[in-house]
Amino acid sequence: MKKVLFTLIILFSLNNFAQNTPEKELGVWYMYNGSHQISNKFSLKTMAHFRFFEIGDDMQQFIGRLGANYKINNNMSATLGYSYLNTDGTFGFDGGNINEHRIYEDFNLKHKINALGFAHRLRAEQRFFNSETGHFLRYQIALNYPLDNKWSTYLYNETFLDFNGEAFNQNWLGAGLKYKLSKVVKLQAGYQRISVNNGGDFNRIQLGIAISTDHRKKAKI
Template sequence: MKKITLLIFAFISLNTFSQKNPENSLGVWYMYGGSFQLSENWKLKSLAHFRMFDLTNDLQQYLYRVGANYKINKTLSVTGGYAYLNTDATFDVDGGNADEHRLYEDFNIKHKVSKLGFDHRFRLEHRFFEHDTQHWIRYQLGLSYPLTKTVSAFAFDEVFFNFQGETYAQNWIGGGVTYKASNSIKLKLGYMNISDKNISLDRIQLGIIFNTKLNK
């Protein structure tokens, strides 16, 4: 845990000396994730992000997401749900839209090779703006590996495709560590790069993850 704290202070120091232009500064995503077991096969998923141009102000985007997950077996599951986003229209890698509503469907595959965990997520997104509707497909490959009983390393890469206009849209790549604070709470510290054909953004990820049963 001390190492994670030191890394956070290191990121803060880097951001202090970064360029003042928010497009070039080291930003941060403050993240909440919740998974609530309703029954043997059903989970309620929730998520909230506050995505900043820097560490303390200049909010780029906030996002709220809720969904229902159904476990088909130990390897396969599906999720469907709704998300709401609000983006600073002065700078948005998705095209400068402010309010956005989304419907999404996920197909998830999880498996392990020895201790290395693999997580494949295929997502269809239906994005509704004030004057536009778009349909995207996303694929994410996630990797996880336990370092100790409480600390795990993770890495991911996610590519975005847009059915309207140019097919390739974005790529997100990153990694970091999670710390198991209790049986139901994990803390997350990571770094990611967001890129498309026009821009590249560097972002810290600071998150808390809840995983609990509601059917005790």
């Protein structure tokens, strides 16, 4: 009964997002996320996102990310990484595409209450583009609930603070489903509502694949 109730909450949230879409077109993010264990304490985090204004058309942004993660204990870890972004110049900028470089530092904490998993991430970002530098602080809380051995649901919220402009920059609220294809591969489908400080709202479908490998032994996908 609890699993059915949690699934209904997720589906109700997604339905509300879709009904309140202020944009004429619905955007989509195609996402790859990777975790590659290289020792008992260290792993590499990889990511590539292709973000579109519309489904399959008019790309808004490409972002690639690489980070080194250190496991403090079973519940805490820290990450230091680099991101590269190429953003359509019509999205908040004038002129051609914007190339941006970021350095980021994460502190990650996870815990459980019964079967409900909690994940907290505090991220500091230093952004460099067009000879300008930005400093951001981001906090994300994510919930994950298993429906069975293959399926799980998730819900998250992430708030961005900008130290160079207005304190509040934007907020991401999302929910969806994950499917465990194998020990290595998981698939994801969800919905995200982006609210920015100028009052604008953006709605995005998220379609993703996550790959987790352990290089301490031969992994098979």
